[in-house]
Amino acid sequence: xxxxxxxxxxxxxxxxxxxxxxxxxxxxxxxxxxxxxxxxxxxxxxxxxxxxxxxxxxxxxxxxxxxxxxxxxxxxxxxxxxxxxxxxxxxxxxxxxxxxxxxxxxxxxxxxxxxxxxxxxxxxxxxxxxxxxxxxxxxxxxxxxxxxxxxxxxxxxxxxxxxxxxxxxxxxxxxxxxxxxxxxxxxxxxxxxxxxxxxxxxxxxxxxxxxxxxxxxxxxxxxxxxxxxxxxxxxxx
Numbered sequence: 001x002x003x004x005x006x007x008x009x010x011x012x013x014x015x016x017x018x019x020x021x022x023x024x025x026x027x028x029x030x031x032x033x034x035x036x037x038x039x040x041x042x043x044x045x046x047x048x049x050x051x052x053x054x055x056x057x058x059x060x061x062x063x064x065x066x067x068x069x070x071x072x073x074x075x076x077x078x079x080x081x082x083x084x085x086x087x088x089x090x091x092x093x094x095x096x097x098x099x100x101x102x103x104x105x106x107x108x109x110x111x112x113x114x115x116x117x118x119x120x121x122x123x124x125x126x127x128x129x130x131x132x133x134x135x136x137x138x139x140x141x142x143x144x145x146x147x148x149x150x151x152x153x154x155x156x157x158x159x160x161x162x163x164x165x166x167x168x169x170x171x172x173x174x175x176x177x178x179x180x181x182x183x184x185x186x187x188x189x190x191x192x193x194x195x196x197x198x199x200x201x202x203x204x205x206x207x208x209x210x211x212x213x214x215x216x217x218x219x220x221x222x223x224x225x226x227x228x229x230x231x232x233x234x235x236x237x
Contacts, residue, residue: 188228
């Protein structure tokens with residue numbers, strides 16, 4: 001297993017655990033910004049029907065190839081678009097994945113309101129957002145102190161000038177409540193995975209397994225939430 005695969009497993013295991021627990025029956029899933037199908041292909045392999053909405057034609061082409069390789073093309077549909085036009089391109093969904101999308105939309109509250117309208121009553125939303133506290137810490141540890149200082153302000157652009165937002169848990173929860181969602185569970189994601197040197201995962205036997213166990217152990221402990229690179233919230237309409 002390559003270092004990138006090892007690190008990817010540790011980065012996503014908490015989200016997968018939460019999703020698999022929530023998906024106890026066949027579901028119609030909409031994956032907003034699902035790109036090349038990192039979540040969609042596996043979910044389709046479990047028998048769910050997945051529509052991936054993404055603005056990138058290249059990503060959707062890669063999605064089609066991955067779906068074909070995994071023999072799930074009949075359960076995956078790729079549509080070019082974004083959350084603003086969601087109501088025009090998808091029908092009612094049982095589950096919506098919104099991972100890494102709120103950071104780049106102009107109006108996160110409006111985006112969540114649109115998702116609320118797409119979900120059936122009782123439908124579930126998996127929301128994954130970049131977390132500001134950890135971003136400040138990461139910039140400071142890398143010696144980028146001015147960038148860290150700028151990130152303390154929620155209205156500041158991301159490092160490098162690219163417009164992007166990061167959220168605390170409270171901010172994300174407030175946005176969900178304002179859109180009419182009820183939060184069911186909160187998880188800290190990538191608490192340690194981004195901090196562990198890749199060489200350690202390559203050279204130390206059992207390191208990846210131990211890291212995955214550690215990520216799972218701290219995912220629901222509130223004292224570690226500010227250290228998480230991402231916050232995952234499961235909510236329902």
